[in-house]
Amino acid sequence: MNKAITVGLLGLGTVGSGVIEILRDHKERIEHKTGCDVTIKSVLVSDMSKPREVPAETQLTDQYQDITRDPEIDVIVEVMGGIDHTLTILLEAIEHGKHIVTANKDLVAQHGEQLFEACQKHNCDLYYEASVAGGIPIIRSIMDGLSSDRITKMMGIVNGTTNYIMTKMAQDGVDFDSVLKEAQDLGFAEADPTADVDGLDAARKMTILSILGFSMPYSLEDVDIKGIRGISSDDITYAEELGYRIKLIGIAENDHNGVSVSVEPTLLPIQHPLSSVNDEFNAVYVYGDAVGETMFYGPGAGKLPTATAVVADLIAVLKNIRLGTTGTAYVQPQFPKQVKTKKEQVTKKYIRLHADDKAGMLNDLTNIFAQYDLSFDQFTQRSTDQEGERELMMVTHQVSEEDFEKAIQDLETLDSVRSIDSIFRVEGGN
Amino acid sequence: MNKAITVGLLGLGTVGSGVIEILRDHKERIEHKTGCDVTIKSVLVSDMSKPREVPAETQLTDQYQDITRDPEIDVIVEVMGGIDHTLTILLEAIEHGKHIVTANKDLVAQHGEQLFEACQKHNCDLYYEASVAGGIPIIRSIMDGLSSDRITKMMGIVNGTTNYIMTKMAQDGVDFDSVLKEAQDLGFAEADPTADVDGLDAARKMTILSILGFSMPYSLEDVDIKGIRGISSDDITYAEELGYRIKLIGIAENDHNGVSVSVEPTLLPIQHPLSSVNDEFNAVYVYGDAVGETMFYGPGAGKLPTATAVVADLIAVLKNIRLGTTGTAYVQPQFPKQVKTKKEQVTKKYIRLHADDKAGMLNDLTNIFAQYDLSFDQFTQRSTDQEGERELMMVTHQVSEEDFEKAIQDLETLDSVRSIDSIFRVEGGN
Known part of the structure; x- marks a missing residue:
């Protein structure tokens, strides 16, 4: 005997319609995997007058409390985006014991900790696979x-x-x-x-x-x-x-x-x-x-790829509900925060610059780099279509962000350097 | 308060030592994620006289019943390989209520169904991530x-x-x-x-x-x-x-x-x-x-990559034990078996053959292919270092396995065909 689960959907844009589509097309698969019958009872939309395609049993609302406070709703699927207002809605939903599936990277990146704490307190699930790299689990x-x-x-x-x-x-x-x-x-x-x-x-x-x-x-x-x-x-x-x-x-x-x-x-x-x-x-x-x-x-995005991740999360919540283990997915970080200083950040760099084609220019440059122990893996110089100008491309060996920034500041003071055009990170090699 | 979990390890080859190494090096991480303290109590080896590096609390045995019947052991990690004898051991372990983690593709591919049924009956977990593509989850x-x-x-x-x-x-x-x-x-x-x-x-x-x-x-x-x-x-x-x-x-x-x-x-x-x-x-x-x-x-293989998959499975079992949800991972297949016939298997093919360089040879070939509605995406012909010989490379359009096999049989009867050297599948395109 399947368990009836009621979902409230926040947002009916591209991903929201994808979620409805997948829940419809894969109904039997989801029932088989979870032993649950899923119904989307309500959908929060901003514009009630716009024509929408939703299942017959689904009602639209522009009042989020209709969903967060509806005792029949077990799970909230949030695909509306936004940060502060959405946080308010989800926190209220969690207080009412709703499990959350969200695709909202902005929200999770900024307020993930607060959401997780609320979920722990109220024994709710919080899943967010779709927030990073859409269809990739x-x-x-x-x-x-x-x-x-x-x-x-x-x-x-x-x-x-x-x-x-x-x-x-x-x-x-x-x-x-x-x-x-x-x-x-x-x-x-x-x-x-x-x-x-x-x-x-x-x-x-x-x-x-x-x-x-x-x-x-x-x-x-x-x-x-x-x-x-x-x-x-x-x-x-x-x-x-x-x-x-x-x-x-x-x-x-x-x-x-x-x-x-x-x-x-x-x-x-x-x-x-x-x-x-x-x-x-x-x-x-x-x-x-x-x-x-x-x-x-x-x-990484797209209606159906993102919706598959959302529905995969919903399936995880459904299994947890069946097994009576909701609210157990979150594990507190094991380590305290420790951010590397600029001195500790060591990378290779690519630099492209334009300089005067005159005696001593290269020596001025290499003097600066030598001062910061900065050596080169690759170095190319070529003439440009400007009279008396050279273009230089360099790939450095490993250098700390701190030393590199100082070297670039010194470079900028050189009369012979006309422009520093590009600075990019380089991965691979030593 | 952590829960004490006792593991029996079957096999102490490359992967087995990798498992011991990861459980030692990542002890705190695993405790943090699972709330369990893991001890490897016994290891099944075939040669007791060989010197081994195992933790002090771990004993060796060459009698599998020491492990399958030990009431203290909660989980069996099987990295010994083999099929029939290993199946016997695991079935006995499951009957004694042990959860199973295995890296044994041969066993799972051949007797997976039987193992799953036994696990369902005895409410045991069966995880086998390491059996396919080692470190890839x-x-x-x-x-x-x-x-x-x-x-x-x-x-x-x-x-x-x-x-x-x-x-x-x-x-x-x-x-x-x-x-x-x-x-x-x-x-x-x-x-x-x-x-x-x-x-x-x-x-x-x-x-x-x-x-x-x-x-x-x-x-x-x-x-x-x-x-x-x-x-x-x-x-x-x-x-x-x-x-x-x-x-x-x-x-x-x-x-x-x-x-x-x-x-x-x-x-x-x-x-x-x-x-x-x-x-x-x-x-x-x-x-x-x-x-x-x-x-x-x-x-796809290697001591530590494979061992990470084994220990990731062990972590899943530990979580299930803590949550009281062991034996729930397996879901019966949703659909009955339906294997495509050779007529239904449609692919593109690459063929390389040697043939006599004589008038009508190509026409004989194309006649056969035309008979089976077999057309070509790519066709190259070149001379070889043999007098009067040509080498032909063809990539076909989609063709059923049945028709293709018949066409090859007909080709083999042609006097002008000296040898059919290679036949491979082709993916991509139409």
């Missing part, structure tokens, strides 16, 4: 699949819009602005692309992964964020020549000094598995002490 | 992460030895026998490599994935298996020229006609994500109706 893989290992590094292509833009720039040799416009026309990029192209969206996802993967509190404010606006076609060409591809990569590292998380354009060796992740696809590369390297690849 | 990803979706196809590089051999053959242009010898010297291939190179090992893993992914019983006997012995350097070169790479791929497909599973050398488009999975790495590509394409990549 990366949260589960980290929580369960790699639970026996110590994760030391995660590298993610976790924003589809920027990966689409970087792929097109590399493949077609066009510049950032043209590709962005094309992506907007195709619906791959928002009208206001700021959160995507400036790296904030990826930073939120990396924050969520870091807390989970390193079992340590970490804040969005501690993430170093650089977007992709500054990348020129020249950089992409030069990187290829040096054996690299440029991607917007979120990197989270954990060693004995603590954790550092950054989102920035990064040169990856062409043969690195993340280098072949193209178009709007996402992938998360995870290094564990024991397991070595693993990668999880798939669609 | 693919079983969990299919069971939980993609639980809301209908999986229609899985393609796996699930045997590290053959992938290592295929990678070296492609990269260094050497032939099968030399690479196999090198792999044996390096310890990547067994002294008796039959199960690996002839595809049986991969077939066992694909059987396990198919039962799980399609929620349908499926037998090892129903898998079409071809190994990699017949692949020549020429095939690899020609495939490259046509835009393909050859890999040993397990392919499981599920449509309205039923399920077909095969393991065979397969031509994959070079840009396919599985084509860049090199050396001894494994990867499983999963297509779902809603999620689209996802891929899971990582080490």
Whole structure:
């Protein structure tokens, strides 16, 4: 005999309609797996007058209390987005004993701790697989699949819009602005692309992964964020020549000094598995002490991929309800927060700059680098179409963020340096 | 207050020592995640006289009943391998109420159903993540992460030895026998490599994935298996020229006609994500109706990668014990077994053959193919160093296995055909 479970859905945009579609198309599968019959009783929408396609038994409301306070509703599926107002609604729902499934990375990255505490107090489930990398079950893989290992590094292509833009720039040799416009026309990029192209969206996802993967509190404010606006076609060409591809990569590292998380354009060796992740696809590369390297690849967004993650979470909640084990998924972080200083953050860098083609220029430059013990893995110099100008591309060996920033400040004071055009992180090699 | 859990370990080879190592190195992590203190009380070994490194509290035995009948032991971790004798031991352990974690693909592929039934009867857990693709949490990803979706196809590089051999053959242009010898010297291939190179090992893993992914019983006997012995350097070169790479791929497909599973050398488009999975790495590509394409990549074997999967399973059992929900993981297959006939199995094929260079030869060939409605996507003909001989490489469009086999039989009767050298499956395109 199946158990009847009643769901309240917050939001009926793309993902919301995907959830309704999957619950309808996979009804028997879900019943078989969970022993539960699921009904979506109510859906919160902002505009009641808009025509909607919902099941006959589902009612619409624009009053969230109709859902949070409805004693019949067991589980809330939140796919409306937003932060402060949504937090209020979910906290009220949790107080009323509702289990939560959310796809909201902004909310989880910023208020995850508060939500988890409320859930623990009221013995509720909180699942959020869809908040990072849409259709890729990366949260589960980290929580369960790699639970026996110590994760030391995660590298993610976790924003589809920027990966689409970087792929097109590399493949077609066009510049950032043209590709962005094309992506907007195709619906791959928002009208206001700021959160995507400036790296904030990826930073939120990396924050969520870091807390989970390193079992340590970490804040969005501690993430170093650089977007992709500054990348020129020249950089992409030069990187290829040096054996690299440029991607917007979120990197989270954990060693004995603590954790550092950054989102920035990064040169990856062409043969690195993340280098072949193209178009709007996402992938998360995870290094564990024991397991070595693993990668999880798939669609990072989209109606049905995201909805599959939401419904997979719902299935987990249904199983917990049947087994009487709701509220047990959350584990307090094992370690206190420890953020690496700039001195402890050590990476390789790519620098492209323009300088006067005059005697002593190179010596001035190398003097500065030598002062900070900064040596080079690769160095190229070429003439430009400007009279008396040279363009220099350098890839450094490992250098601390602190020393590197000082070196760049010193470089900027040199008369012979006309412009420092690009500075990107480099992964791979030594 | 932590709960004390006692483990019996069956086998102390590479993976067994890895399990001991991870339980020691990650003691605090595991205690934190599970609230359990784990002790390995006994280890079953075949040779008591061999010196072993085990924790002080651990005793060795060569009598399995010391473990299966020990009332103190809660969980059995089986990493000894073998089929019939191991089945006997595990069934006895289950009868005594022990939960089982196993890395034994041979056993699960052949006797999984019997083990699951025994576990259900005695309310025991059975976890087997390490049996497929070592460090990649693919079983969990299919069971939980993609639980809301209908999986229609899985393609796996699930045997590290053959992938290592295929990678070296492609990269260094050497032939099968030399690479196999090198792999044996390096310890990547067994002294008796039959199960690996002839595809049986991969077939066992694909059987396990198919039962799980399609929620349908499926037998090892129903898998079409071809190994990699017949692949020549020429095939690899020609495939490259046509835009393909050859890999040993397990392919499981599920449509309205039923399920077909095969393991065979397969031509994959070079840009396919599985084509860049090199050396001894494994990867499983999963297509779902809603999620689209996802891929899971990582080490397929090795002491610590495999042991992480075993200990991740142990952690799952520990959590279940704490929550009082053991024996609930197994779900009966939803659908009855339905194996596709040869008429229903439709694929593209690559054929390489040698024929007489004489008038009408090509017409004889094309007549046969036309008879079975078999048309070509790619066709190349070249001269060989034999007088009056031509070599032909063809990639067909989709054709049923039944028609294709008949066409090949007819080809073999042609006087002008000197030898049919290679026949491989082709994926991608139409």
